[in-house]
Amino acid sequence: LSEAKKSLHSRFEVCNLCDESKHLSKYKAFLENYSEAQRFDLTTLFSTTMWIHIHAGDEGLRDFLRRTCDRTELLVVEPQISKCYGRANTRLRKMNRPELDSVMAQSLRMRGNIEEEVEKIILECGFRRHTSEEKGESDEVSSGGDKERAKRTAWKRLIQLYVRDEQCIDKI
Numbered sequence: 001l002s003e004a005k006k007s008l009h010s011r012f013e014v015c016n017l018c019d020e021s022k023h024l025s026k027y028k029a030f031l032e033n034y035s036e037a038q039r040f041d042l043t044t045l046f047s048t049t050m051w052i053h054i055h056a057g058d059e060g061l062r063d064f065l066r067r068t069c070d071r072t073e074l075l076v077v078e079p080q081i082s083k084c085y086g087r088a089n090t091r092l093r094k095m096n097r098p099e100l101d102s103v104m105a106q107s108l109r110m111r112g113n114i115e116e117e118v119e120k121i122i123l124e125c126g127f128r129r130h131t132s133e134e135k136g137e138s139d140e141v142s143s144g145g146d147k148e149r150a151k152r153t154a155w156k157r158l159i160q161l162y163v164r165d166e167q168c169i170d171k172i
Contacts, residue, residue, distance in 0.1 A: 017048070017064055018056040027071055043072035046159075049118060050080035054088060054100055058110050062121055069125035075162040078153070079118045082111050115158055127162040 011034065015026045031037060045068070053061040069075060085108070089099040110117040119129065152158055 018052055018060055020063065020067065023064075023067060039070075040072045042074045042076070043068055044076040046076075046078045047080060049077065049114070050084055050088065053108060053110070053114070054085070057107055061110065061118075065118065065121045066125055069122055069127060073164050075122065075127060076159065077118060077122065077162065078157050078159045079114050081157060082114055083156075085111055119160065122162050126165055128165040130161040130163050 011030070013026050013030065016022050031040075049061065049065075052064050056064065092099055123129070
């Protein structure tokens with residue numbers, strides 16, 4: 001094995017991402033112990049935005065996304081569509097867990113157009129969406145006023161790659 005492959009390793013940590021101090025302490029401890037970098041190279045958010053949104057509300061989701069953007073170079077996001085929120089309590093009932101009142105609450109204002117809201121926050125943090133020329137099932141998605149084609153998963157969710165845009169950051 002090459003030296004690069006020998007040094008690759010994975011580590012998983014449990015953390016309440018809605019708790020800013022715990023989130024930041026895990027992040028800082030990891031980088032101090034395992035890297036000289038100031039940020040992660042890549043962060044993925046698969047099927048987590050809805051749960052953070054349900055438990056922490058609109059502002060909690062915004063805060064989480066801003067913290068995450070501040071600590072990564074590349075970001076892959078798969079926000080659950082609004083229809084998924086309605087199924088959350090069904091999943092909880094099947095697991096014999098208590099239902100969440102916040103799932104259907106009017107306080108989750110971003111829920112109706114969650115994909116656009118998540119993207120808006122990420123773009124405001126100095127990222128740009130990386131687009132691909134792949135063929136496949138796609139939908140038009142609005143991004144900064146431009147219509148683009150974006151591929152959807154079998155669950156009808158968008159998976160978007162965002163790249164830190166140093167030119168944007170210089171303007172902030």
